[in-house]
Amino acid sequence: MAGESAISADLSFHQLSASGVRALALGEGDSDVVDELLAAERSRRLLMLRALDDGLSRSGPALGSGAAVSPDEAWALLERVQKQSPEVFDDVLMCPHTGMWLSLALRRLRGTSYEDAPLWVVTGHLSALAAAAGARAGLDFSMTVPVRRGVVPLPTLGCAVVEASEPWSTAQVICGDGALRVLGARGEVAVPADRQESGPGWHAVRRVALGSKSHAKRLVLEELDPYRTFPRPSEPTLMTAAEEASWRKLLADAWGILLRDDAESADAMRPGLMSLAPVSARERFRPYSGTAGDAFGSVTASHPDDAAQLAATLVHEFQHTKLGGLMHLEALTRQAPDQDQTGPEELFYAPWRDDPRPLGGLLQGIYAFAGVARFWRVHRHAADAAYAPLAHFEFALWRTQVWSTLHLVAGHERLTPLGRSVIEALRERCAEWMADEVPDRELELAGEAAADHRARWRAHHLRPPAAAVDEAVRAWQRGESRPPAALEAEPELVPDPEGRHFDVTAILARYRVSEPEGAWRRTAALAGGVKGVDPGDVLLARGDLAGARHAYAAQLSGEGGSVAAWVGLGRALAAGQDAAARLLCRYPERARAVQDALRAGTGHGADPARLAEWLGRGGTTER
Incomplete structure (x- = not known):
């Protein structure tokens, strides 16, 4: 194959230093440790390229109408780049989104699809990578590349927008005499001489310079590469000038915070964090972020509330990056001895x-x-x-x-x-x-948030034994003094796909400590601005226990009430009805199951507080 030397070079056995393993085990690690992980990741990418070549050779005609996109030409150009500009080759190879594409392309060749693009478009991304590398290396070439819904991606450089009558087509990338052009079926895009500048039909990759001198860090604000998102690719999403300015300032401020408060993480991120893909802002105190093990060095993050939150997000996601790199070298878990490939996990x-x-x-x-x-x-x-x-x-x-x-x-x-x-x-x-x-107040709020989250999770995902629930229903109807002991048996885990927003108590705690007298106190449910928050949750956060009890009980007395209201009722009862409160805060799944069974059998449920008090007379050993 044309790319044989590019794929086979520098493959070696990788072993982390003892100090590196120890640092990573502690959740730490500086730039030297990350360099070790990056060296291993480079070899992994080369092996994935080899696997891709093998897969393409086996596919042959199955690539279909994209036969004009030649993998052989792409391999040949990549080999030229590696020989003449090895630093460019490595930069394109180690781009996080190259790793993501390689992983998805290999899975696609094995029959798993993550997008609606034809196979030849997915595998043809190799030609786009080769064209970008060739242009950056200053080589003369002509390369046929895929067009994805009118967009021609040239990873690490930018993308050209061409007119296209079909979602999947081809374009010609021509580089000669220092000029780079993209020829579509209906016109041409001339890439500016300074390829870091955007121009008509051309969107250049945005880069951010953070810090200075020994603290300098360069980062790509990635909005163009189709493989910046996972588990499936997406089209470019361009930031406005105001959004770009906001991100630049927040990143600069977050980097300054990291340099001051977590210098080792900043040192590790200097080589290891390569790109950030921005997405729209989410609810306050609920930022979104993500990483993928195959996209080493990339972070997807929503617009943050402030620079400290962004700094914490970068630390969070880079932890995933480090652990993912470690797991590429050695597994942390093994398959259960009694579990086959299709058994439940x-x-x-x-x-x-x-x-x-x-x-x-x-x-x-x-x-x-x-x-x-x-x-x-x-x-x-x-x-x-x-x-x-x-x-x-x-x-x-x-x-x-x-x-x-x-x-x-x-x-x-x-x-x-x-x-x-x-x-x-x-x-x-x-x-x-x-x-x-x-401080006592923040410590107490953290404890409440942790306990509430766990209780909500139990209420949604755990189910007491069905026979025990039926026995409890009969005991309740007979007026017995306490529930059956069978109800204390180990519950079954039954994932509830409707379970959402178990963090509401933590969200309200953040409002409480950041805005003690804020507007959140004067609205029944934060004006609907916080998903999952019920009026009872806000009343409870304000200290109105009686109002919260009434709100939760009203929900639970009718049909279709929030499952988490059992937990809220338990917290609202804590001051006066210890048995009921203890039961609902530790085992809310029992109250939910018995109430549901009562309603299914008789058409109506019991008084929630009375039922909880009765159930609380049983055992409450922590499980």
Whole structure:
């Protein structure tokens, strides 16, 4: 094949240094550790290119109408680039979105589709990569590349917009005498001489320079590459001038915060964090962010509330990046001995998610939020007086959630030796944090938020044994003094796809500490601006227990009430009805199941508080 040398060069056995493994196990690691991960990732990408070549050779005519997009020509151009400008070759190879595309293309060749583009368009992205690399290397060439809904992506450079009558077609990329042109079926786009500048029909990649001198960091604001999003590609989404300016300022401020409060993470991000794909702002205190293991160095993030939140988000996502790189070298978990490839996977409670998570996903969350806790631990002492309460709350919440989840998985039989090392190292570090002092108010709010999230999760996803529920219904109807002991048996995990927004108590706590007398106190449900918040939740946050009890009971007495209202009722009852409150805060799934069964059998349910008080007379051993 034409690209044989490009694919086979520099493949070697990779092994992290002992100090690197230890640093990563603790959730840490500087630029030297990241350089080790990047070296391994480079070899992985080369192996994926080799696998792609093998797959393309087997596909042959199956590539269909895109035969004009020649993989052989792409391999040949990439080989020329590697020989004449190896730094350009590596830059294109190590672009995060190259990794994402390689992964999706290989899966597509194996029969799994993540988009509606024809196979030849997906695999033809290789030609777009080759054209971008060739242009950056200053080579003369002509290359046929795919057109995706009128867009010709040239990764790491930008994209050209051409007229197209069909969603999938081809264009010619021509580079000669220093000029770069894109010829579509109905016209030509001339790329500006300074390819970092946009022009008619041409959108250049936006780059941000952060810091200066030894603290300098360059980052791509990626809005063009189709493979910047996952699990499926997307079309370009251009920022407005105001959005770009806002992102530039927030990133500069966040970088300054990281340099001051988490210098090691900033040092690691300098080589390892390569691009950020912005998306629209979400609700306040609910930023969206994501990474993919195949896109090492890329982060997708919504417009943040402030620079500190963005700094925490970057730490969070870069933790995923580091752990993903480590897992490419050695697994943290093994398949359960009694589980075949099609059997059900064991699922766990994750205090940062609404859905039950598999062990691998849980470890990712532990690792990411350990980094978040580490960041807030320091930042709370550096933040200004008005922001410090929120930072104290974030630290208290996430150290609690990480600590409890570490205990949940410690010693699990499916952990590999490396997995056990990571968990034990993080427990060692988190134990130090648990001894740190936090102001009483923020500590209490964090405890309430953690307990509420867990209780809401239980109410949605756990089901007591059906026979025990039926027995409890009969006992209630007979007027017995206490529920049957069978109701205390281990509940079954039945994922509820309707479970959403279990973080509402944490969201309200953030409002409480950042705006103690804010407008949120004067509206029944934050004017509908916070998903999942019911009027009872706001009344409870305001300290109106009687009003909250009435609101929750009204919901639960009718049909279609919020499942989480059982938990809210428990918290609202805490001051006067200890048995009911304890039951609803620890085992809300029992009240939900019995009430549902009563309503199904008789057409109406019991008084929620009375039912909870009766159920509370049974055992309440923590499970």
